[in-house]
Amino acid sequence: xxxxxxxxxxxxxxxxxxxxARLAVEAAVAAGADQVDAWAEExxxxxxxxxEGSVENLSEAGGRGVGVxxxxxxxxxxxxxxxxxxxxxxSLAATAYGAASVxxxxxHVGLPERCGAAAVPDLTSPDVESWDTERKVRLxxxxxxxxxxxxxxxxxxxxxxxxxxxxxxxxxNSLGFAASFEQTQAYAYAYAFAGEGSDLMTGLGVGTARGxxxxxxxxxxxxxxxxxxxxxxxxxxxxxxxxxVLDPFVAASFMGIIGGTxxxxxxxxxxxxxxxxxxxxVADPLLRLTDDGLQxxxxxxAPFDGEGVPQQQTVLIDDGKLRTFLYDRYSAQVAxxxxxxxxxxxxYRTPPSVGTTNLVVDPGGASTEELxxxxxxxxxxxxxxxxxxxxxxxxxxxxxxxxxxxxxGGELGSAAREVTIAxxxxxxxxxxxxxxxxxxxxxxxxxxxxxxxxxxxxTVGGA
Amino acid sequence: MPDGDGSLxxxxxxxxVLGRALAxxxxxxxxxxxxxxxxxxxxDDRRVERSLSGSELGAAVRVxxxxxxxxxxxxxxxxxxxxxxxxxxAAAVRGQRVEPQQLRALEQPPGQAIxxxxxxxxxxxxxxxxxxxxxxxxxxxxxxAQVAAGYNEDRRQVQIANSEGLLVADDRTRVRLGVQVVARxxxxxxxxxxxxAGHAGFxxxxxxxxxxxxxxxxxxxxxxxxxxxxxxxxxVVVGNGFGGxxxxxxxxxxxxxxxxxxxxxxxxxxxxxxxxxxxxxxxDDGSLxxxxxxxxxxxxxxxxxxxxxxxxxxxxxxxxxxxxxxxxGRPSTGNGRRQSFRHLPIPRMTNTYIAAGDATPLxxxxxxxxxxxxxxxxxxxxxxxxxxxxxxxxxxxxxxHGRVTAPLKGLTLMGNSLDVLKAIDAIGDDLAFKSGFCxxxxxxxxxxxxxxxxxxxxxxxxxxxV
Numbered sequence: 001x002x003x004x005x006x007x008x009x010x011x012x013x014x015x016x017x018x019x020x021a022r023l024a025v026e027a028a029v030a031a032g033a034d035q036v037d038a039w040a041e042e043x044x045x046x047x048x049x050x051x052e053g054s055v056e057n058l059s060e061a062g063g064r065g066v067g068v069x070x071x072x073x074x075x076x077x078x079x080x081x082x083x084x085x086x087x088x089x090x091s092l093a094a095t096a097y098g099a100a101s102v103x104x105x106x107x108h109v110g111l112p113e114r115c116g117a118a119a120v121p122d123l124t125s126p127d128v129e130s131w132d133t134e135r136k137v138r139l140x141x142x143x144x145x146x147x148x149x150x151x152x153x154x155x156x157x158x159x160x161x162x163x164x165x166x167x168x169x170x171x172x173n174s175l176g177f178a179a180s181f182e183q184t185q186a187y188a189y190a191y192a193f194a195g196e197g198s199d200l201m202t203g204l205g206v207g208t209a210r211g212x213x214x215x216x217x218x219x220x221x222x223x224x225x226x227x228x229x230x231x232x233x234x235x236x237x238x239x240x241x242x243x244x245v246l247d248p249f250v251a252a253s254f255m256g257i258i259g260g261t262x263x264x265x266x267x268x269x270x271x272x273x274x275x276x277x278x279x280x281x282v283a284d285p286l287l288r289l290t291d292d293g294l295q296x297x298x299x300x301x302a303p304f305d306g307e308g309v310p311q312q313q314t315v316l317i318d319d320g321k322l323r324t325f326l327y328d329r330y331s332a333q334v335a336x337x338x339x340x341x342x343x344x345x346x347x348y349r350t351p352p353s354v355g356t357t358n359l360v361v362d363p364g365g366a367s368t369e370e371l372x373x374x375x376x377x378x379x380x381x382x383x384x385x386x387x388x389x390x391x392x393x394x395x396x397x398x399x400x401x402x403x404x405x406x407x408x409g410g411e412l413g414s415a416a417r418e419v420t421i422a423x424x425x426x427x428x429x430x431x432x433x434x435x436x437x438x439x440x441x442x443x444x445x446x447x448x449x450x451x452x453x454x455x456x457x458x459t460v461g462g463a
Numbered sequence: 464m465p466d467g468d469g470s471l472x473x474x475x476x477x478x479x480v481l482g483r484a485l486a487x488x489x490x491x492x493x494x495x496x497x498x499x500x501x502x503x504x505x506x507d508d509r510r511v512e513r514s515l516s517g518s519e520l521g522a523a524v525r526v527x528x529x530x531x532x533x534x535x536x537x538x539x540x541x542x543x544x545x546x547x548x549x550x551x552x553a554a555a556v557r558g559q560r561v562e563p564q565q566l567r568a569l570e571q572p573p574g575q576a577i578x579x580x581x582x583x584x585x586x587x588x589x590x591x592x593x594x595x596x597x598x599x600x601x602x603x604x605x606x607x608a609q610v611a612a613g614y615n616e617d618r619r620q621v622q623i624a625n626s627e628g629l630l631v632a633d634d635r636t637r638v639r640l641g642v643q644v645v646a647r648x649x650x651x652x653x654x655x656x657x658x659x660a661g662h663a664g665f666x667x668x669x670x671x672x673x674x675x676x677x678x679x680x681x682x683x684x685x686x687x688x689x690x691x692x693x694x695x696x697x698x699v700v701v702g703n704g705f706g707g708x709x710x711x712x713x714x715x716x717x718x719x720x721x722x723x724x725x726x727x728x729x730x731x732x733x734x735x736x737x738x739x740x741x742x743x744x745x746x747d748d749g750s751l752x753x754x755x756x757x758x759x760x761x762x763x764x765x766x767x768x769x770x771x772x773x774x775x776x777x778x779x780x781x782x783x784x785x786x787x788x789x790x791x792g793r794p795s796t797g798n799g800r801r802q803s804f805r806h807l808p809i810p811r812m813t814n815t816y817i818a819a820g821d822a823t824p825l826x827x828x829x830x831x832x833x834x835x836x837x838x839x840x841x842x843x844x845x846x847x848x849x850x851x852x853x854x855x856x857x858x859x860x861x862x863x864h865g866r867v868t869a870p871l872k873g874l875t876l877m878g879n880s881l882d883v884l885k886a887i888d889a890i891g892d893d894l895a896f897k898s899g900f901c902x903x904x905x906x907x908x909x910x911x912x913x914x915x916x917x918x919x920x921x922x923x924x925x926x927x928x929v
Contacts, residue, residue, distance in 0.1 A: 051725065057532035057807060058555055064538055065519070079516040082538040092518075099514040102590040106510055133555065158727040158848065193727070193848060198879075200849050236923075239694065269508050270609040270645055270652075349517060389841035389855035390875060394645060394652045399692075399873045399925055401844065401853030418851065420694075420875055420925030461694045461925045 017042055017064075018180050020084045021172035024068045027093035029174050033070035033100070035111045036093075036174045037307060040066040040084070041348045043167035046133065050140045050160050058133070067348035070096040074105040078351045108333040112343075115177035115308035121296045123183035125211025128164045136162055139217050140188065146221025147192045147205065153232055154225045155200065156193040163187055164212060177308045185299050186212050187443060188220050194228035201234055201403070201417070203227025204249075208299060208443055231382060231403055234415035237462040243378035243433070244421065244458045245371050245407065248440050250381045251361065251453045255289065256445010258425060259356035261393050262291075262316055263342075264331035266354070273396035273425055277322050283429035285320040287453075288362040293341055298358030300447040306345030306352035314340045317429075328354045356446050363451040364435025371436050371454045373410040379460045380405045380412060381421060396425040402460075420461040431456035470622065470632065471496040472522075474566045476542055477624035480524060481563045483549040485626060488558035489526040489533075491785075493625040495762065496522040496540055497804040503615040504586065506593035513613075514586065521804040524548045527786060528558035536805050563626035570631045572759040572766060575752065577636050577664035581616035584665045589614045592640065592668060596676040600644050603680035606687060608647035612676070615639045616665075623764040631764040637662050637755065637909060639898065642676045646683035653689070653872070655682025656857070660898035660909075662757045682839070682858050685870050692859065692874035692924065698834030699876060699922040700827055700862065704895035705839040707912030710745065711815050711901070712845045713852045713880035718747075718772050718780075719798070719810040719903075720787035722847045729850035729881055733778050739884030741776040742820055749797055749813030755898035756814040756911035763799035763808050770796045772815075773884075784810045802906040809904060816913030820890025824916040827889045829865040835924055836860040836867050837876060850880035853925075875925040883919055891916030 017040040024038035042064040049056045066089065067080035077099030081092045140162035147157045163186065170180035189206040205224030207215045246254065266272040274282065283289075293311025295301055304310050307329055315323050327335065328343030331354055344355030372380060382404040390400035399422040406413040423431075436452035477494050484492040498520045505513035522545055523536035533555045535548040593612040600610040615638070622632040639660035646653050657678035661667050701709055714730075722728040730738065739745075749767030751757050760766055763785045771779050783791070784799030787810055800811040828836065836859060843854035856874040860867045896913040 055531045057534060059534040059536075059807065060551055060555075061534075061536045061805065062538075063521075063536070063805065076512070077514045077516075079518075081518045082520055083518070095516045095518075099516050099586070101514075102504060102586040103512050103514050104510040106512060109512075156726055158725050198849065202846060202848060269611075270647070271654075351513070351515065385844040385846075386853040386855055386875070389843055389857075390853070392654070394654055397873055399855070399875045401875070401877055401925075418877055418923065420853070420877065422873060422925070463696075463923075 017168060017170035018172060018178055020066055020089060021170045022178060023086060024066055024089045024093050025172050025174050027090045028068055028070045028097055031094050031097040033072050033097050035071040036068065037111060038066055038068045038172050039306060039345060039348050040170045041167060043165055045163065045165035046136060047161065047163040048137050048140050050144050053141060055137055065348040066092065067351065068092050068096040069351050070100050071110055072097060072100040074107060074109060075100040075103040076109045077103065080349050108330055111173050111175055112307055112309045112329040112339055115173065116310045117179050117303035118294060118310035118312065120294055120301055120303050123181065123301060125184050125213065127211040127213040128166050128184040128186060131212050136212055139212055139215065142217035143188050143190050143221040146218045147190045147224045150222050150225030151229050153194045153229050154192055155196050157224065158191045158193060160190040161188060171304065171308050173308060179304065181303050184210050186210065186215060188215050188217060190221050190224040192224035192228045194232045199233065201228050201231035206443065208441055227382065230405065231415045231417065234403060234417035236418040237406055237416045239461050239463065241457055241459050243375040244455045244460065245375050245378065245380045246453045246455060247380065247382050248450050248452050249442060249444065250384050252442040252448040252450040253384060253387050253444045255359050255361060255448050255450055257387060257391050259291065259359045259446065262325050263354035264325040264327045264335060267325050268331055268334055271394055273394060274322060278324065279321055281320050282322045282426050283317050283320045284432040286364060286435050287317060287320065287429060287432045289317040290315050290360045291326055291342065291356050292360045293357035295358045295360060297441060298447050300357040305341045305343045307343040309339045309341045309343060311341040311357055326354055326356065328352055358447045358449065360449045361439065361451060363437045363439040366434045366436050368436055368438055368452050371434055371452055372407055372412060374434055374454055375407045376410055378407040379416065380407055398422065398424065418462065422459045422461060428455055428458065470569065471498060471620065472540060472622060474630055478563065478566060480545050480549045481624065481626050483546060484524050484526050484553050485560055485563060486553045487556045488560045489528040489556050490561055491527040491626055492563060493525045493623065494522060495804055496622045498620045499803065500582065500618045501616065502582065503613065504589050504593065505611065505613040506597055507611040508609065509597060511590045511593060523804045524552050526552050526556050528556050532786060532807065534807050561626060564628035566624055566630040567628045572633065574634055574759045575662050575757065579665040581636065581638050581665045582618065592672060595673060596642050599673040599676035600642060600680040603677065604684055606646045606648050606684060607644060607680055609645035611643045613641050621762065625764065629764050631760055633758060633760050635662060635758055636664055638665060638667055640668060640672055640675055642679040644679040644683040646687050648687050651687060653683050653686035655679045655686065657682065658898060660755045661753050662755060663753050685858065686872060689870040689872035692871040694925055696921050696923050698831050699919045699924065700831060700834065700836045701914065701917045701919065702836065702838040703891060703893045703914055703916045705897045706837065706917065707816055707897065707914035708840045708843065708899065709854060710817055710914060711812060711910065711912045712843050713850065713883060715812045715815045716845055717847045717850060717880060718782050720781045720783045721810050723781050724787055724790060727848045729848065730778060736778050737776050738778045738881060739773055739776040740887040742890050743773055743776050743884060743887055744771065744818040745773040745816065746771055746818065747782055747798065747812050747815045751814050754814045754896055754911040755909050761797045761799045762801040763795065765795040765797040765799060767797040767813060782810050782812060784808050800908050802908055806906045811903065811908055812901065812910050814896065814911030814913060816894065816896065817890065817915065817917060819892050819894040819915045822889050822891050824891050824893055827891055827916050827918050828862055828867060831862045831865060834862040835871065835874065836862050852880060853877045876922055877925055878922045883922060886920045886922065887917055888920045889918040
């Protein structure tokens with residue numbers, strides 16, 4: 001029996017994932033399916049939450065499962081399960097085959113013809129394994145201490161989390177594709193409070209990396225404290241229309257939403273504000289947005305997507321023009337195009353569907369101070385809330401809650417809260433006046449690397 | 464294993480696992496096992512296209528020692544795997560050891576009556592229901608541009624044993640039908656959604672399920688007529704049913720004891736204080752028959768109950784799981800919930816609602832000279848530590864001279880939960896419940912939100928018409 005990859009997850013007697021995926025495929029073909037793919041996954045993870053200098057909870061876990069997608073006469077069915085025994089896989093394959101019977105015939109469903117694995121750097125870090133639990137707990141405690149000790153104004157650190165995971169996935173299909181890869185990731189965050197009672201403001205500090213070695217616990221803790229402190233004493237300002245600087249946290253959150261609306265599936269189903277706007281001007285030429293499935297530092301980087309298509313770099317907005325949408329195999333088939341390697345899966349529990357990999361906004365030349373100076377009199381948005389409910393993905397209009405700092409005479413002024421910022425997505429992108437140089441990775445709306453942005457004008461609603 | 468009697472493991476196995484989990488100390492140990500079966504099917508763009516079946520089986524071991532919790536889980540229920548998880552959890556624990564008590568006889572509290580087991584209904588009937596919804600929604604008008612509909616069923620059989628001798632099982636069945644509609648007139652596009660869901664069997668759809676499609680279509684079409692919402696402080700009437708989301712988000716999360724104990728709730732330290740207008744009495748009740756957030760026991764084995772959280776405007780009670788209840792020296796209120804065996808139980812709401820008053824909705828609106836009427840929310844966000852919240856209103860109207868007039872778009876409500884509850888000056892007689900999903904700490908659980916029509920004398924309205 002060929003073992004294609006080294007055995008990853010350390011639990012004894014772990015089944016070979018590729019073999020499990022192939023068995024599931026064979027079983028579904030035997031049951032009568034025309035085309036099949038199977039995605040098998042195995043993972044171990046550790047999460048530690050600390051509070052006031054001690055461990056609040058510690059979770060260590062391992063899991064595995066497989067999802068089988070069967071195409072039968074232009075219909076498709078899906079089944080997933082956690083039983084990777086031969087009997088379990090056979091029963092799963094039969095269920096997937098049976099599930100297809102109720103769907104309508106759709107000429108566009110099927111497996112991608114062009115499967116393969118793109119060259120990617122090593123997606124694992126040895127320290128996820130080599131650091132013992134105690135050392136990871138110390139990392140979390142350091143984050144919390146750095147937040148608490150940053151300033152006397154820090155009144156509490158509600159949550160401090162360190163988490164890491166190692167996962168291995170294998171994909172096999174009835175066209176003969178079989179491959180697997182392994183990846184690790186680690187993140188830490190803290191949620192700090194500054195002030196008390198009705199003056200209390202909160203701040204988030206966060207870092208992501210392939211392993212604990214790549215995290216800077218002091219910086220994460222400090223960031224949580226500093227973000228909370230910078231909003232201390234916030235009041236509701238008067239309503240105005242003014243230039244707005246979006247913090248990288250906020251820019252990343254918006255890009256996550258925008259990435260979702262660039263799904264070809266959403267466009268084809270009439271659910272995207274970008275429908276019909278291909279090759280049109282949708283942003284200021286300063287803004288360049290790429291979906292990059294191969295970025296070495298991006299946590300969504302992988303050799304292939306959820307249906308075996310190599311991941312790639314896809315320029316979405318360049319010179320202010322919308323260049324393309326994101327395609328999985330199905331939506332590409334509908335549009336008469338090629339998949340862009342964006343048939344993503346949340347896990348083995350969901351069939352592939354169009355999703356972003358790593359969204360990257362190219363950094364510009366301006367420091368954050370220069371953006372603020374250029375704004376003159378405006379508003380620095382540190383945080384937004386209610387983004388997912390506040391943005392209408394079809395019309396593009398949004399109205400979301402925000403907090404931040406007023407910009408007065410080119411410098412950060414008093415803290416402001418209970419603000420709504422309102423515009424529509426395209427107007428906001430067209431109004432970008434400058435792009436900051438300090439881009440960073442953030443886990444908001446997927447995996448996003450975003451710099452701060454200066455937007456010419458927005459409605460900032462207050463009292 | 465016999466299906467239906469809920470027995471996922473033998474008591475002797477549980478005793479062995481609990482004993483090993485406590486090998487290095489600990490005040491409490493628990494074995495939680497779960498079998499889950501789901502089926503969902505979706506329709507989009509006139510096609511039934513997503514037929515999805517899932518089955519999962521797994522267990523978690525938890526040990527509490529002092530203020531620390533140690534947790535691990537595994538797929539499957541094989542004894543060697545369970546022992547390995549127990550050993551790995553125990554390896555992290557240092558502390559005094561309690562002797563686990565002998566398990567009592569298995570309790571199986573009567574759950575909800577399920578008349579028609581969904582997994583016994585032909586999948587084709589479920590697909591047919593979606594097609595019927597598509598037709599109904601498209602029949603609502605020429606402006607209907609797109610319809611998506613989804614059906615979901617979910618059965619969770621859980622069994623819990625702990626070192627205090629508890630051995631209990633529960634069998635939960637939930638079904639849900641949701642319809643989303645896109646309406647388009649020229650460049651103008653709006654969406655509308657509605658759902659019908661319950662802790663119930665397929666009989667939930669024996670009535671006119673097409674009304675779900677009608678309502679989603681009506682919302683989308685209504686919003687096509689919408690004009691930009693005003694901005695500024697004004698009187699807000701929140702509609703019944705879905706309006707309960709506001710109370711859930713703005714107040715309910717602040718009543719969950721984990722936030723309270725970390726002083727991350729604006730309601731911390733305020734028991735007995737007047738936190739709302741004296742008209743306001745509110746409950747969390749996980750035992751309401753058939754509701755979406757209902758279970759016989761919570762995910763730690765505590766029977767669900769009705770908890771009066773606000774009484775005549777005074778803060779009366781917080782919502783507890785076992786861990787936080789132990790810390791405050793109280794019994795759990797049956798609010799220890801988890802998404803699955805892969806998650807730690809934490810304090811969560813079940814069905815949360817403001818109790819009915821005696822005003823009619825017409826009277827409540829009739830007294831408003833100028834304000835907005837918020838009927839349904841797109842969702843929202845709240846900072847429990849401060850009580851500050853923002854909500855997007857997916858269906859809202861202007862109120863002028865005591866009458867509901869133009870629909871509004873881009874309407875958001877923002878404020879502080881303490882201020883809002885105190886500003887409630889009228890409560891209707893039309894209590895109704897809606898189903899929703901609530902996310903917290905990366906876990907999503909089904910919750911019911913309920914409310915009669917409620918009037919808030921002043922609240923900040925955010926719109927684009929400034």
